[in-house]
Amino acid sequence: MTLLGFSRLRFRTKINLGIASIVLCIALPLAVAVSRMAADALIDESKKRGSVLVQNLAVRVEDPMLAMDLLRLKNMVDELAAVEDIEYAFVLDAADNVLVHSFPSAYFPVELKTVNRVADEVPLGIELLRTEDERLIYDFAAPVMISRTRFGTVRMGLSRSQTQAVVNRLVLVIFGLSGVALVSGFVFSTVFARRVTRRLNILREHAEEMVKGNLDLQTGPSLTRNCWEMLDCRLTNCPAFGDSRRRCWYLAGTMCPECDNSSPRGKLESCKNCLVYQMNKGDEIQDLAETFDVMALALKAHIGELKQAERNLTRQQSLMRTILEVTPDMVGLLDTNLKYLAANKALAAFFGRDVAEVVGSQDTALYPPAEAERAAAEHRENEEVLASGPAVSKETEWRRGERRHFFHVVKLPARDRDGHIMGLLFTARDIGEVKKYQEQLIQSQKMESVGKLAGGVAHEINTPLGVILGYAQLLQEDVPADSQILSDLKTIEKQAKVCRKIVADLLKFSRQSESEKREMCFNNSLMEAVSLVKHTFSLDKIEIKTEMDDRMPIIFGDPDKLKQVWLNLLNNARDAMDGGGAILVRTRLDSPAKKVTAWVADTGPGIDAEHLGHIFEPFFSTKPVGKGTGLGLSVSFGIIQDHKGSIRVQSPVPAGFMAAPRREGAAPGPGALFIVDLPLDHEVDVDAAAD
């Protein structure tokens, strides 16, 4: 049997072979040795027996020899020779003459007299004889000594062949028993091996199942005596309580007072003295199976935890990916070679590529050729961040075609656990909207500054202007009615009044004039202004259409100043429409937002986009010189601001806003739409008011 062949044998077969070999190794030499010893002992015993018999005969023949009682002597040798394995017996006298013998006929084998002679002083002589028919005979000779006088010799022949036959039978029995022991050993080893390998096979099958992922197997036997029942334990929060599958001595944190939970080894040692351990403890294979079960359960628990952790990780990855994909900010991570390790969709879209294309590429390869210079600059900056470590936070502007983009760019070195720079994090946020709001804020601050300046100037000018106007009027009384001086004075008076009007408007714009606010009807305020100009406008072929909110919203405001606002807006619309047109005035109450809104739209030529941000500025006007002071809309802005409201403009008018009011034949323009929001300062049940 080759080594490979033996190693491939089944474990059960190996055990069988091993035990059979052991039995063979023990039984065979033992049988040989025992046979040898038994044979020797039998032969020795046979010789001792022969010795005793012949010496006994030597004593017994003394009396008959003295009496020369041949009959008794003959009886004695015949009795002895009648024993199965005694071949012959005879008695010689002192002169070696045969007195009696046990041979059937009167004739005596003469050669027997010449062998196995014994001297007087030798108590016994034994000689092995081989006869002519190959029989082996132990010849025993004992001298008959009476009172130290040799009277003769007794001889006896004991069959060695018969003894040998007994020995052979004995050897046969011993070898037979050895054979039975061998067979029994084989049978028992088969049973034993089957019993052992059955459990080992269960272990192996369960191990295979574990490899396949099935961890719900029980290899060890179920407990029939549970620890909490044996110890009458009521510690229900003990990990062993109610767990009939695992052995309590394998569980950490058990709450028995005797348990040493300081270490697994200490616990096992302390458990060895416990009744539960002593009653439920099995052999090594059971220990292995139970440990296997504990391992399977622990593995299952760990796998469960791992799966849960994996799920959490996947979810977090998904969330992070979603965040990165959804965020409009551009995010990318570059390695130390300034190649992108990761990039989000926004960044890829900025480069006009897929994410997969961005990853692994450098900036210089991603920017379009027209921006190669910029790409090189970014690359250098990235290298500086990687080399020296300080973060970069900057605002930058890209121009791509006609569009301008403003970004807030942050570049941070990414460090590993040891603090070494392992990459660079790049983020860029589009701050176009922020920029727009910044500009609006600047505009507001500018308006406020201008207002304050204008108010201050107006206030300072108002007094000397009154003096000029007063003196001009006074001087008119002192000059002739038709004189040139009077005419000049009137011109001074007229222009002074123009100045005073300008000053008054400036003061209104800067809210430095007093206002008298009260509760008022918003619709009425508007309708008063509309009715005031409606006729005049109609002469200019301008139609005014109103869509008032029938809930009649009430606001807290200054009716005169608000009327001025409405008149300014209406006049502004008329001035824009030289060839006639239409004006739509609409109001709407927005109760949830607590505001009321008025829209004033026209069909005029509209306002250029570049003018939209400036039309509320004082003295800004697109009208020809002398046609307006440029203060109308700025004054309106100031009044609405004073009412905590807001005014803004859109041009062109959104499509569909005022399709209905347009008159036929009029040349329609993009138009402009002014929107005025005013707060409902007081808690007024506008619905009730509307009723």
Added chain:
Amino acid sequence: MRRPGPVRFWAALFAGLVLALALDACSRDEPVTYVDLSKREEIVIQAPAKALTYAYLPQYSHTVSYERHKLLVEYLQQATGMPIRQIFPGTFEEHVQMVERGEIDISFSNPFVYVRLAGNGSRAFARIIEPSGKPDFYSQIICRKDNKALKTLEDCRGKRWIAVDPVSAGGYLFALGLFYDHGIRKEDFAEVAFAPGPGGAQEKVVLAVYAGVYDLGSVRDGTLAILKNRIDLDQIRILAESRHYPGWVYSARRGLDAAIVERLAKAMFALDMKRPEDAAILAPAGMRGIIPADDAMYDPVRQLAGKLSIDLDQGAGN
């Protein structure tokens, strides 16, 4: 350590088995002598040489008888220059008959046997001095030392008695005479038994009492001393002793040449215990010397026989 491979294992196993079988093959080598049992011849018993026959009444086994008288017989041969052969009759009766048939020339017998032999013509010519130093002997009645029931002769009524032989003088008849004188008859005993088998009768009686088979026994004096190395004599108690009678006697058969008797007697009388070489001859024979005797000395024995109504023809022994 390298694990022995299966090949090595099987090799070791095979070697072990071979060794075991080889050991078995080394059987005993004994020298054998060849004999041809088919060569045979007829057996012829040689007749003994002519000699004076000397017999000791079979009081003991033949071997004991031989051992006791071996040196004496050798001495007599040497002293007389005559061939003398000791022969061994099996029983008292055979002894008497052999004397009567002339097969025993010199008989050494007890007084009763002698009285009987004298009736057939034998004549006493010598008698021995007993080991006690006296030329007479007596019977001892013995029992076990721990037998509390036997304290006096009277206690022997109803008990079991073993004696040597119905014709034994010291072993039965002297004791019977003692009981007779005390008014105890043979019938008064629960049982009177005699030692079985040939030879050694005196010892058998002692052994039977020693073993507790019988309550009391009767032996001649000197018997206990013979057994001192074979049994614990402390366990034996001597209950009573008979009167002394003349001891063992040498007698010549009827018709034996008187000269021969004279030569023998002379040689016997010449033995002296004081001489060590003679003592070495006398002591084993249980005698301290041999002195002359005549038939008249045995009349008391004849009287005892009459008292006990013993038919001397039936014989009586020691």
